[in-house]
Amino acid sequence: MKTEGGSTAAKRRAGERAAEAVEDGFVVGLGTGSTTAHAIRAIGRAVDDGLAVRGIPTSFQSRQLALEVGIPLTDLDAVDGVDLAIDGADQVVDDPDSRAHGALIKGGGAAHAREKLVDTAAERFVVVADPSKLTDRLERPVPVEVLPDAHTVTADRIENLGGDPTLRDAERKDGPVVTDNGNLVLDCAFGPIDDPDGLAAQLSRIPGVVEHGLFVGVADATYVGTDDGVEVRRY
Numbered sequence: 001m002k003t004e005g006g007s008t009a010a011k012r013r014a015g016e017r018a019a020e021a022v023e024d025g026f027v028v029g030l031g032t033g034s035t036t037a038h039a040i041r042a043i044g045r046a047v048d049d050g051l052a053v054r055g056i057p058t059s060f061q062s063r064q065l066a067l068e069v070g071i072p073l074t075d076l077d078a079v080d081g082v083d084l085a086i087d088g089a090d091q092v093v094d095d096p097d098s099r100a101h102g103a104l105i106k107g108g109g110a111a112h113a114r115e116k117l118v119d120t121a122a123e124r125f126v127v128v129a130d131p132s133k134l135t136d137r138l139e140r141p142v143p144v145e146v147l148p149d150a151h152t153v154t155a156d157r158i159e160n161l162g163g164d165p166t167l168r169d170a171e172r173k174d175g176p177v178v179t180d181n182g183n184l185v186l187d188c189a190f191g192p193i194d195d196p197d198g199l200a201a202q203l204s205r206i207p208g209v210v211e212h213g214l215f216v217g218v219a220d221a222t223y224v225g226t227d228d229g230v231e232v233r234r235y
């Protein structure tokens with residue numbers, strides 16, 4: 001369930017600004033998606049110019065791009081910590097008066113399980129987005145990665161929480177999307193989500209749920225690319 005909209009220039013500004021925060025010697029979490037791809041390419045150019053970094057990809061796609069642009073790779077088990085993670089989002093709560101300010105829905109690229117591992121491990125997690133991602137309340141369907149053998153039982157339990165789960169279909173393959181981890185994705189509509197933290201806890205308790213796309217209290221900042229610059233939200 002990819003997010004529509006958002007100009008390429010705005011995404012590029014956000015991604016390139018986030019890449020400027022990468023310092024020599026950093027271990028960097030490399031998120032997934034079209035906005036993060038601009039950051040990965042900018043980090044690759046900095047590596048060409050002599051910056052010494054190691055990247056931890058969050059998906060097959062970000063791994064391929066990092067290899068293409070020459071970023072040396074490592075993994076979570078091989079490092080003492082992650083200095084910075086840069087990742088996109090499908091929705092970002094942008095309301096300083098809300099307790100959910102800075103909460104995210106991720107998983108449009110079905111990579112949210114590894115993204116959550118890497119983004120939460122980072123000393124600092126920066127979201128890169130264009131203005132189309134900003135919202136008062138999260139309301140897009142929440143991607144939930146589930147074990148294939150349990151997907152109907154898991155879907156029933158998500159319905160019991162008030163959700164309306166739809167198995168995500170592949171576009172150029174018969175059948176469902178299969179994640180990099182060999183699992184399936186249920187896109188679960190809940191309508192406007194008043195309490196993302198509470199819903200996140202409830203989803204995490206369901207057996208068969210590998211990971212859901214609610215990222216609450218995880219981001220440290222969002223870089224919003226606009227038509228003429230970058231706006232920074234700090235949390």
Ligand SMILES: O=C(CO)[C@H](O)[C@H](O)COP(=O)(O)O
Pocket residue numbers: 002003031032033034035036087088089090105106107108109110111112115
């Ligand atoms: O969560 C994600 C992948 O699982 C992406 O970060 C999210 O879908 C945003 O992608 P894009 O930058 O292409 O709009």
